[in-house]
Amino acid sequence: xxxxxxxxxxxxxxxxxxxxxxxxxxxxxxxxxxxxxxxxxxxxxxxxxxxxxxxxxxxxxxxxxxxxxxxxxxxxxxxxxxxxxxxxxxxxxxxxxxxxxxxxxxxxxxxxxxxxxxxxxxxxxxxxxxxxxxxxxxxxxxxxxxxxxxxxxxxxxxxxxxxxxxxxxxxxxxxxxxxxxxxxxxxxxxxxxxxxxxxxxxxxxxxxxxxxxxxxxxxxxxxxxxxxxxxxxxxxxxxxxxxxxxxxxxxxxxxxxxx
Amino acid sequence: xxxxxxxxxxxxxxxxxxxxxxxxxxxxxxxxxxxxxxxxxxxxxxxxxxxxxxxxxxxxxxxxxxxxxxxxxxxxxxxxxxxxxxxxxxxxxxxxxxxxxxxxxxxxxxxxxxxxxxxxxxxxxxxxxxxxxxxxxxxxxxxxxxxxxxxxxxxxxxxxxxxxxxxxxxxxxxxxxxxxxxxxxxxxxxxxxxxxxxxxxxxxxxxxxxxxxxxxxxxxxxxxxxxxxxxxxxxxxxxxxxxxxxxxxxxxxxxxxxxxxxxxxxxxxxxxxxxxxxxxxxxxxxxxxxxxxxxxxxxxxxxxxxxxxxxxxxxxxxxxxxxxxxxxxxxxxxxxxxxxxxxxxxxxxxxxxxxxxxxxxxxxxxxxxxxxxxxxxxxxxxxxxxxxxxxxxxxxxxxxxxxxxxxxxxxxxxxxxxxxxxxxxxxxxxxxxxxxxxxxxxxxxxxxxxxxxxxxxxxxxxxxxxxxxxxxxxxxxxx
Numbered sequence: 001x002x003x004x005x006x007x008x009x010x011x012x013x014x015x016x017x018x019x020x021x022x023x024x025x026x027x028x029x030x031x032x033x034x035x036x037x038x039x040x041x042x043x044x045x046x047x048x049x050x051x052x053x054x055x056x057x058x059x060x061x062x063x064x065x066x067x068x069x070x071x072x073x074x075x076x077x078x079x080x081x082x083x084x085x086x087x088x089x090x091x092x093x094x095x096x097x098x099x100x101x102x103x104x105x106x107x108x109x110x111x112x113x114x115x116x117x118x119x120x121x122x123x124x125x126x127x128x129x130x131x132x133x134x135x136x137x138x139x140x141x142x143x144x145x146x147x148x149x150x151x152x153x154x155x156x157x158x159x160x161x162x163x164x165x166x167x168x169x170x171x172x173x174x175x176x177x178x179x180x181x182x183x184x185x186x187x188x189x190x191x192x193x194x195x196x197x198x199x200x201x202x203x204x205x206x207x208x209x210x211x212x213x214x215x216x217x218x219x220x221x222x223x224x225x226x227x228x229x230x231x232x233x234x235x236x237x238x239x240x241x242x243x244x245x246x247x248x249x250x251x252x253x254x255x256x257x258x259x
Numbered sequence: 260x261x262x263x264x265x266x267x268x269x270x271x272x273x274x275x276x277x278x279x280x281x282x283x284x285x286x287x288x289x290x291x292x293x294x295x296x297x298x299x300x301x302x303x304x305x306x307x308x309x310x311x312x313x314x315x316x317x318x319x320x321x322x323x324x325x326x327x328x329x330x331x332x333x334x335x336x337x338x339x340x341x342x343x344x345x346x347x348x349x350x351x352x353x354x355x356x357x358x359x360x361x362x363x364x365x366x367x368x369x370x371x372x373x374x375x376x377x378x379x380x381x382x383x384x385x386x387x388x389x390x391x392x393x394x395x396x397x398x399x400x401x402x403x404x405x406x407x408x409x410x411x412x413x414x415x416x417x418x419x420x421x422x423x424x425x426x427x428x429x430x431x432x433x434x435x436x437x438x439x440x441x442x443x444x445x446x447x448x449x450x451x452x453x454x455x456x457x458x459x460x461x462x463x464x465x466x467x468x469x470x471x472x473x474x475x476x477x478x479x480x481x482x483x484x485x486x487x488x489x490x491x492x493x494x495x496x497x498x499x500x501x502x503x504x505x506x507x508x509x510x511x512x513x514x515x516x517x518x519x520x521x522x523x524x525x526x527x528x529x530x531x532x533x534x535x536x537x538x539x540x541x542x543x544x545x546x547x548x549x550x551x552x553x554x555x556x557x558x559x560x561x562x563x564x565x566x567x568x569x570x571x572x573x574x575x576x577x578x579x580x581x582x583x584x585x586x587x588x589x590x591x592x593x594x595x596x597x598x599x600x601x602x603x604x605x606x607x608x609x610x611x612x613x614x615x616x617x618x619x620x621x622x623x624x625x626x627x628x629x630x631x632x633x634x635x636x637x638x639x640x641x642x643x644x645x646x647x648x649x650x651x652x653x654x655x656x657x658x659x660x661x662x663x664x665x666x667x668x669x670x671x672x673x674x675x676x677x678x679x680x681x682x683x684x685x686x687x688x689x690x691x692x693x694x695x696x697x698x699x700x701x702x703x704x705x706x707x708x709x710x711x712x713x714x715x716x717x718x719x720x721x722x723x724x725x726x727x728x729x730x731x732x733x734x735x736x737x738x
Contacts, residue, residue, distance in 0.1 A: 019729050021688075025698055026722050028729035035733075047733045050691035058681050060630055062652030062672075064659035066685035073689045101646075106661065153632035182589045186629025193277075193627055194714025199284045199593045200629070201718065229719030 006156065008128045009118075014044045014082045015125075018074075020091040021053040022221040023242075030221065030242035034087040034122050037248055041130040048077035056094040059102065061188050068102055075099075075111050083129070084115065087122040087244055089151025089219050095119040097154050123219060123243060124157040127164055136168035138250040144174050144213040145243070146204070146227060148220035149182050161219060161243055168250055176207040185226040201230040209238050217243040272600060273616065276623045279598040289424060289595045296423045300586040303529025304637070320522045321641040324577040327510045331567065334476040334509045335558070341479030345541040347554045355385035358559045362387060362468065362501055365555055366396050369499055371465030375457075377493035378402035378485065379470025380418050380580060381503050381559055384602045384615065387468070398468070401457050401489040403450065410437045416596030418603060419527045419582040424595050457489065467493035467551070471504035472579070473519060474556070477512050481556065483537040484523060491535055500539070500551040506558050507567075507576040519579055522639035526581035562614040562667075569665065571650060575610050577640040582607075584634035584644060590627055599624065606634035610647040618655050619668030625651035698728045 015038060023031040035045050054074060059067035074095075078084055086092035096119040103112035126132045145161050152158040158180075165173045184190065184200025204227055208216050214237055218224050221242060228240035283289045327334060339349045352358035358381075366374065374391060376382065376398055388398040388409070400409040404421035408414065411433055415421030422430065427444050434440045440452040469490055473482040481502050483490050494500045510516065524530045543550035566572050585591045585605030596604035601612040601621070609628060613621040625648045634644040653659050656678070657670035664670060687693050701708075705724035712721050727735075 024729045025701065025724055028725045028727065028732055031729040032732060047729075049695075049730065049734070052688040052691055052694040055688070058685060060649055060652070061681065062649070062654070062656040062658040063678070063681040063685075064653050064662070066658075066681045068661075069685045070688040073691070149629070149631035149633070153636055180633070182629050182631035182633065184589070184629060186631065189626070189629045191712075191714045193280065193590075194717050195281050195284050196590055196593055196627070197629070197714075198718035199290075200589050225722045226719065229715075229722065232720045233716075233718065 009083060011041070011130055012043065012083055014046060014080065016078050016080075016082055016084045017045050017047050018051055018054070018077075018084050018086045018091070018095070018119075019047070020086065020088045020221070022225070023087060026225065027221050027242060027245075030087060030245045033242070033248035034085075034244040036252070037126060037132070037244060038085065038122075038130070040252075041126070041132060043130070046080075046082070051077055054091040054094045055102075056091060056098075057187055059094065059098060064102065068106075071099060071102060071112075072108060075103075075108055075115055078115060078118075081118070083125065084119045085122050085125050086119060087242065088221065089121050089148045089155045089157060090222055092119055092121040093150040093154030121151060121155045121157050121160075121219070123151075123160045123164055124155065126247075127160050132164070132167075134164065134167040134247060134251050136170045136250050137253065138168070138170055140170040140172070141215070142172040142174055142211075142213045143246070144176050144208050144211045144216040145179075146176075146183060146208065146216055146218040146223055147179070148185075148218060148223045151219040152180065157219070161217070164243070164247060165217070168247075171250070174211040174213050176204075176211050178203075178207060183223045183227050185220075185222045187222065190226060197226075198230075201226050202234075205231050205234070205236050205238060209236055213238075215239045215241065217241050217246045219243055273612075273621050274623060275600060276598060276627065279600065280594045280627070283594040283598045288426070288429075290593065292424055292426050293592050293595050296420070297586050297592045300529065304526060304583060304586070305529075307525035307529040307531060316518060316522060317639055317641050319518045320579075320639050321577065323510060323515045323519060324579070324640045327515070328507065328567070328573060328576055330511065331507070331509065334511055335506060338474060338476040338479060338509055341476065342556060345479045347479065347481075347541060347556055350555060350557045352557055352559045352561070354561045355559065358385045358503060358557050358561070359387055359390040361557050362503065363391065363394055363396065365499065365501055365553075366391070366466055369465060369553075371499065372396060373460070373464045374398040374466045374468055375460055375464035375493055375497060376400050376402075376405070377467065377469035377483070377490040378405055378421075379468065379503055380415075380602065381470055381505055382468060383415060384561060385503065385559065387503070399457075399460050399464075401461070401487075401493055402485075403453055403487055403489075406453055406457065407433065410434065414597070414602070416604065417582060417585060418580055418607075424597065461492045461496045464497045466499045466501060467495075467497040468501045468503065469493050471502050471508055471556075472523065473516050474504065474509045475511075475513050475516060476509050479540055480513070481537075481539040482516055482520075483539065484520065484533050484535075485537070486528075486530075486534045488535055491537055494537060494539055495550055498551055499553040499555070500542075501555045501557060502539075503557040503559060506560055506563050507578075519640075523579050523581050526583040526637065526639040565667070566614050572614070572647065572666070574642050575614070575647060577642050578607055578611070579640055580607075581639055583637045583639065587633040587637045589629065589631060589633065594627075599627075606644045606648075607642075610642075610644055610651065613651055613655075613666060613668070617668030618651065618666045619671035622655045622668070622672040625649075625655060695728075695730055699731060702726060702728055702731070 055067040055071035099112040183204040184197040190197040231238040407422040416424040591605040654664040655672040
């Protein structure tokens with residue numbers, strides 16, 4: 001009945017990095033930052049070249065045959081038993097929670113369950129598997145954080161981001177009201193129901209700017225695209241970043257992961 | 260009844276969801292009324308569960324409902340037997356029309372002209388008031404919220420708080436216009452005025468109609484949760500009481516009721532217990548001083564037994580109608596209950612109504628969600644609402660050959676162009692070489708990227724493609 005209890009593995013020597021299509025095309029800096037953070041923890045990162053998309057857009061739109069074909073192409077990318085680390089609660093949730101039901105009663109059922117069981121959201125992995133210790137090298141600043149609904153509710157990592165940012169001495173993390181409310185992204189929802197999605201993101205941007213922060217970080221590039229896109233179009237002074245870009249920038253001496 | 264013809268003034272076209280949503284979002288009064296009310300309910304619920312092991316209680320609640328549903332046919336038989344022994348007459352209705360006819364026939368047999376009603380969403384589902392009026396029987400709502408909605412000629416916008424879309428000023432104006440009360444922002448005064456008018460109706464009503472929250476099979480007990488006392492009046496003052504409810508409301512044992520009640524009142528209104536909790540097991544017995552001479556229970560199917568046939572959709576029937584899913588829903592909070600155009604609005608409506616009205620009629624309902632999961636997170640009986648929304652989206656486009664759709668009206672939303680787009684998308688993303696080539700080319704041509712992307716860029720700037728994909732950057736790095 002209850003959600004399965006998460007059992008964190010010991011820190012491994014290798015991981016697979018599953019970047020997600022949004023990061024691949026729109027936010028590759030966040031992907032690089034995530035890879036560099038893992039490497040700094042002494043982990044060898046394997047980036048399977050044949051990765052494309054987890055299949056979620058078709059899945060949530062109801063096109064499960066199409067989603068299954070794409071997801072099936074991902075299942076073969078992880079031959080070793082290494083953890084699969086995903087810089088997104090949404091795509092991580094698709095793989096961890098929905099792959100087993102998508103492949104139920106198919107010959108991929110066991111494989112899907114096995115892949116699901118070793119899929120981790122990146123920040124959760126950094127904090128609870130790598131036990132990362134961050135040293136803040138940046139100037140004092142104030143940020144707000146938006147945890148995606150899937151990171152919060154499917155991957156259960158709502159506490160993780162604030163804990164990681166809490167390690168940064170010069171960062172003042174402020175919380176917006178109704179922090180747990182959806183930003184209105186929802187994939188194709190934003191296009192199918194533009195007015196509702198627009199009303200949701202406008203209130204999210206208002207609550208974020210009401211904190212006084214000029215910047216926010218988030219676990220998911222879908223939310224990032226939505227919130228930043230609204231702020232930019234409407235001239236709101238609110239810059240957004242994926243949380244791993246922020247963590248890498250503040251803790252690296254070079255500007256290797258900077259954007 | 261739900262598929263009433265369009266000339267019926269009470270009928271709201273479900274398919275007109277989009278224009279109603281746009282209108283609601285543009286209406287500051289609707290936005291403010293719902294935001295304020297929902298914020299209050301969210302915080303009250305949170306406080307009410309403070310210090311309790313909520314997860315353990317939700318697990319218990321879910322298991323009680325699952326156990327009851329697993330034994331539903333047997334429990335219903337046991338219930339009918341027990342109620343009959345107790346002197347309660349049991350009626351079975353396949354749909355809303357049949358349930359309406361049963362209620363009317365009971366009224367006709369008693370020569371009843373006036374019905375006083377307690378709150379019942381199943382009677383809304385049946386459109387009972389409308390039906391009785393058409394047949395010359397007056398039906399008056401006695402729940403304050405329902406009374407207001409009835410005065411306004413509207414339908415409930417929330418399953419627990421039917422008039423939540425109105426603020427005090429609007430209610431005052433409505434009561435002034437319809438019943439002659441003074442204009443006032445004093446809630447006490449307005450409530451007292453309504454109470455006074457209703458009191459007389461209670462005394463003279465021929466029949467009381469109520470809903471039911473739980474029915475206990477082992478004892479044949481109808482449980483009714485309420486705060487205003489109108490439920491007790493409805494079920495005890497008139498000489499005849501007719502309870503109407505869905506077949507899924509039955510539980511096995513009396514001890515099943517306590518955890519469900521603890522979950523229901525806290526989830527619904529943030530109360531530890533309601534002011535009234537009525538348990539009705541029989542009509543007035545010889546020598547008793549009050550209570551109705553006759554008690555009837557109308558058990559309504561209306562699509563429920565077809566939901567029952569499917570192991571996954573079955574979870575829909577766990578619902579105890581607390582309304583927490585709508586209170587926490589960011590979409591419901593923005594558009595309000597009337598936008599849905601259905602008896603049950605919000606997340607529970609989106610997963611229940613397609614079975615009642617057909618997925619062709621209700622095909623827009625499952626799409627009106629960002630799948631944020633807030634509903635599933637607060638559901639006291641752990642209905643996996645987001646998963647059921649995805650299931651219904653699949654059904655509405657016939658999107659899964661391995662698990663063919665079965666809900667009535669499935670496939671109605673499948674469009675040739677959309678299906679082709681997803682087929683093309685799937686073809687490309689299942690072929691890594693094609694994907695890498697396509698995304699790399701898109702990155703090169705990013706200056707040609709369109710600045711307008713339909714609904715997205717109405718509110719936001721278009722996302723900008725990076726100069727190089729992560730695939731390309733990793734390949735360069737590893738060389």
